[in-house]
Amino acid sequence: MTLLVHLFGKLANAAALLLAVLVLNFCLIHTAPGDPVQVIAGEMGGASAEVIASLRAKYGLDHSLIEQLFTYLHNVLRGDFGYSYYFNQPVLGLIAQRLPATLYLALASVVMAVVIGTLLGVASARRPNGLFSHAVTVVSLAGYAAPVFWTGLLLLLLFGSVWPILPVNGMSDVVHPKQGIAHLLDVLKHLILPSATLAMVFVAQYSRLARVNMIDVLSADYVRTARAKGLPESVVIFKHALRNALIPIVTVVGLQFGNLFAGAVLVETVYSWPGMGRLVYDSILRRDYPTLMAVLFFSAVLVIAANIITDLVYRLIDPRIRAGAR
Incomplete structure (x- = not known):
């Protein structure tokens, strides 16, 4: 019984730590230099302003950072980690x-x-x-x-x-x-x-x-x-x-x-x-x-x-x- 209580405490701490990891990863990556839409446009050989705007809307990058964070956390809780920009698959x-x-x-x-x-x-x-x-x-x-x-x-x-x-x-x-x-x-x-x-x-x-x-x-x-x-x-x-x-x-x-x-x-x-x-x-x-x-x-x-x-x-x-x- 003591082992189960100890394991339950460890799992609860792990869940809190993983939540902190999700938030920290999101903030660090999204505030780092670089723009994924520009990278995609560059691999396409260039894109117009309309295409770039549609790409931002498609991947949810046209919203504020806070809105993107809460959307991301909500999706992760449902088991959805998003869609890859480069590999074009879940x-x-x-x-x-x-x-x-x-x-x-x-x-x-x-x-x-x-x-x-x-x-x-x-x-x-x-x-x-x-x-x-x-x-x-x-x-x-x-x-x-x-x-x-x-x-x-x-x-x-x-x-x-x-x-x-x-x-x-x-x-x-x-x-x-x-x-x-x-x-x-x-x-x-x-x-x-x-x-x-x-x-x-x-x-x-x-x-x-x-x-x-x-x-x-x-x-x-x-x-x-x-x-x-x-x-x-x-x-x-x-x-x-x-x-x-x-x-x-x-x-x-x-x-x-x-x-x-x-x-x-x-x-x-x-x-x-x-x-x-x-x-x-x-x-x-x-x-x-x-x-x-x-x-x-x-x-x-x-x-x-x-x-x-x-x-x-x-x-x-x-x-x-x-x-x-x-």
Whole structure:
């Protein structure tokens, strides 16, 4: 019952936060420089004043900003996120097409970064002054310092020209389309380079965090007791020590989910990955207000959901949190 009350409170806070996100996104985007009608007219090769006026009336841009805001909020509450100026189709349909690709990329990157970073951190914590520990520190910091688009371009050149063993463009093979399990394997193969590029930025953080916390946990009394009982070292490390060292890592995963989408914009552009990041890029260039606001809103939904899930995972990892709640 306590968990349900806690979850209900989180959802109520999330609803209030999403309302604030809707209003803030609308105000920032509509007050930014640029006019979507002029962009549309420019792509048409020019337009008369009458055509421009009809376009403003068609998209509701002839009303005041306050009227547009309340109309937009009313439509969103009904599930209508508007019509794309550039793609000429309902925005919700665009999001439904692009969101799965971004989720594949984000989840694959998170899993890859957490698993590799944690294992590197655990291995280096066992001998913190050893050569392997110093090598992990240097390599991980180099990956963190390198811009994600630069890393993506290097991998694209490496696996596209020098060593062409992985696909470097798109989400699947459009020349020879596959079906069933073969299609799934083809998507996973196309996913390797984009997810690895995005994961490299976060591997450094998770490896350093895992290393510091594992060094602290391995000196705790309960770990010494477990070793004194004669338990195998693998059981001591992965069952007793790692479980407590994972709590800060889970915290960072939840907090970094927003940065993950920021990196996805660049990665999807480099690899022509058909996700929401590429949609943001195209929408900014074309001043496509409805699409841009919808993408930012659903990105906020995913970030808030990630933080709620992180809070619930705390209770699974650390029994002390469940005891404190009771």
